[in-house]
Amino acid sequence: MNFLKNHKKFVIPLVAVLCLCMISFSLNRAEPTFFESGIGYVLSPVQEFNTSITNWVSSKFNALTNINEIENENEKLKEEVFSLQTEVNRLKIVEDENKKLSELLKIDQKYSDYPKIGARIIAKDTSNWYDVFLIDKGSNDGIEKNMVVIASGGLVGKIVEAGFNYSKVVSIIDDTDSVGAKSLRTDDLGFVRGDFENQGMCKMEYVDSDAEIMQGDEIVTSHLSEIYPPGITIGYVKDIQNDDNTITKCAIITPTVDFKHLETVLVITQNFKKDLK
Amino acid sequence: MRCFVTAVIIVLNFIIQSTFLHNIEIINITPNTAIIVIISFAFMRGEYEGAAIGFAVGIIQDIFFGRCIGMHALLGMLTGYFCGKFYADFFTENFLVPLLMTFVGTFLYEFAFYVFNLLILGYTDFIYFLQTVILPETAYTALLSVFLYKIFYIINEKLKKRENMKRKFF
Numbered sequence: 382m383n384f385l386k387n388h389k390k391f392v393i394p395l396v397a398v399l400c401l402c403m404i405s406f407s408l409n410r411a412e413p414t415f416f417e418s419g420i421g422y423v424l425s426p427v428q429e430f431n432t433s434i435t436n437w438v439s440s441k442f443n444a445l446t447n448i449n450e451i452e453n454e455n456e457k458l459k460e461e462v463f464s465l466q467t468e469v470n471r472l473k474i475v476e477d478e479n480k481k482l483s484e485l486l487k488i489d490q491k492y493s494d495y496p497k498i499g500a501r502i503i504a505k506d507t508s509n510w511y512d513v514f515l516i517d518k519g520s521n522d523g524i525e526k527n528m529v530v531i532a533s534g535g536l537v538g539k540i541v542e543a544g545f546n547y548s549k550v551v552s553i554i555d556d557t558d559s560v561g562a563k564s565l566r567t568d569d570l571g572f573v574r575g576d577f578e579n580q581g582m583c584k585m586e587y588v589d590s591d592a593e594i595m596q597g598d599e600i601v602t603s604h605l606s607e608i609y610p611p612g613i614t615i616g617y618v619k620d621i622q623n624d625d626n627t628i629t630k631c632a633i634i635t636p637t638v639d640f641k642h643l644e645t646v647l648v649i650t651q652n653f654k655k656d657l658k
Numbered sequence: 659m660r661c662f663v664t665a666v667i668i669v670l671n672f673i674i675q676s677t678f679l680h681n682i683e684i685i686n687i688t689p690n691t692a693i694i695v696i697i698s699f700a701f702m703r704g705e706y707e708g709a710a711i712g713f714a715v716g717i718i719q720d721i722f723f724g725r726c727i728g729m730h731a732l733l734g735m736l737t738g739y740f741c742g743k744f745y746a747d748f749f750t751e752n753f754l755v756p757l758l759m760t761f762v763g764t765f766l767y768e769f770a771f772y773v774f775n776l777l778i779l780g781y782t783d784f785i786y787f788l789q790t791v792i793l794p795e796t797a798y799t800a801l802l803s804v805f806l807y808k809i810f811y812i813i814n815e816k817l818k819k820r821e822n823m824k825r826k827f828f
Contacts, residue, residue, distance in 0.1 A: 393709055393739055400735070403728035417721045424673065424722075431677040439681055504676035506723040508730075509687050509791050510771065513723045515676075549723070557725065577781050580686070580790060641686070 412526070418544045421515075425547035429503040429517050436644060495610060495649045497531075498522060502644055503547070512552040512575075512640060518648065519546045527608045527654045532646045534637035535614035536560070536602060540648065548648075553615065554581055554640060561606035562615055565599040567592060573600065573615055573634060581640065583616060585632040592630070594618060600634055608654045660817050664699070664711060667813070671695050672718050687791065689798040690764060691806065692719065696738045697763050698803070698810040702750045705742030712738025729774065737767050750814070753807060760803035764796045 413421070444451065500516040518524050520543045530537040530550050538552035552575075553560060559574035562585055569592035576584040588594055598618045602609040616636040623630045671691055679688050692715045700708025716734030720727045741759055748755045772787055781787070 389706060392706070393735070396709075396713065396735060397732055400728040400732035404726045404732070407727040408725070417727075420718070420721055424669070427673055428677050431673055435678050435681055504673075504722070505680050507672070507675045507679075507688070507692060507719055508690070508723070508771070509795050510775065511723070511725075515722065577776060578783050578786055 413542050413544055421544040421547050425503060425515060425517065425544070428515065429501070432501075432503045495651050497647045498524070498650050500548075500646055500648055502646065510577075512555050513541075514550050514552070514643075515547050516550055516646060516648070517547060519544045519548050521545050523650050524548050524648055525652050528652055529609050529613070529649045530646050531613060531649065532638045532643060534639065535616065536609070536636075537638055537640075537643070537646050539608060550646070552640060553583055554636060559586070560609055560615065561603045562600050563603040564592075564594050564618070565601050567594055567598070569594050570603055570605065571632070576633065579633060581636075582619070583634040583636055585618075585634055587629050588632060590623070590628055590630050594621065594632055596621065600632075608652075610649065610651075610653055659820060663813065663817060665714075667695060667810075668711065668714050668718065671715070672722075676722065684798060685794055687794040687798055689802045690767075690795055691799070691802065692716075692734070693737065693764050693767055693799060694760055694803045694806045695810070696734055697741045697760050698756060698807045699814075700738040700742035701745060701748075701756050701759060702811065702814045703742070704745040705739050708738030708742030708745075709735045710738070712736070725775075729771075733767055733770055737763055750811065753804065753811075756807045757800055757804055760807075761796055761800040764799045765792065768792045768795060 498518060500518040502514050503517045504515040506513040516530075524540060524543045526540055526543055528540045528543075530539060536553055538550050538555070539558075540548050541551045542549040551557070553573065554575040557574075559572040561570070562573040563570045569588055571585040571588040573583050573585045576582045585600060596618050600615045600618060602611055602613045602615060604611040614637050616634040618632045619635045620633040621630060622633065675688070675691050679691065682688070696708065696712040696715055699711045703711075712734035713731050714734075716729075716731035717727070719730040719734075724730060741763055744755070744759065769792060772784070772792065776787065777784075
């Protein structure tokens, strides 16, 4: 301790250099270190507790303030349930028919059911720049790095770090990685990544300039994606912009998932990246 | 005792910031209470304690949400260090100075974060980020610091009293 006191002036630059070293070494690490995992192990249950209480209070508070709205919504939902029920019945018949026909044609079911596990969001990034969040399932429940996270609406993101009882998820509206994508209607390929200059939106880049992609087209993950299974909805095209180079153009995409009000997600517990190797 | 209380404050702040605070966001912006903790303690305790607290606050953010370890820790430490420089110049009873310091501190912190994380990736539209993230966050954080600084001030006074009492006993 005395040494530190005597060399006070050197401490700050020394720690700063240490920080820089840590930054460069930790940029692409495969797994959380023991130290990180330990802190996560202790703190994530507290966060889980805190979030569930906050969610409970805010839901009760909302229920009290919009009771009228809820009644109206209930009416509407009942109607919707009825219409969906009929739709489901119709689809069941179609599915049966489809099964029989594909058996006849000996085609493997393309969109088979992936094993999924439900998880709750327990904490969100403290800074206003990124959209990283923690979920309450970890390697304990079979979650690994690079597994895909979806929600009822569509693609949410992927696991970047799996601790013992928590995992870190980076959402697609974050910038760093891109997702191989295609437009469902025209099969035009591109890469979707987060768009910082349009908060909450994604950007589909490297779309061929001849592509007949249009406003309102549904964008799904493509078969070219390294870790994402094909056919998961990402969002809908909001706007199309021409790039300066005239060879490609890009599309602004509104994600189908409501990232602001996300509380639960599903993790596909099949590691596609691993399967490739 | 002081170490323990400070650690509890840092951890508690992180938990609240990552869970509850998202419910009081205005135009998608949450106040950055971590900076208030750093600046308040740096202002009340001087540059080296400020730097240590800044480092601790930053590293916990890095562990949970960082892309790499050390970015927030470095920025937090520098914030604490430079704000602690004002320790000798003002009375800690002065509540206006921490407000101004939080304003300037948050602005510089977020600006540095933008430069090191977004500008190097090619996001050059600074005015957009200034309007949507940096300025709202700065204003909201500065507003909240008025209340939080008072709380930290009271805690610090209590700790001081305890330390003085101990000195009398031994």
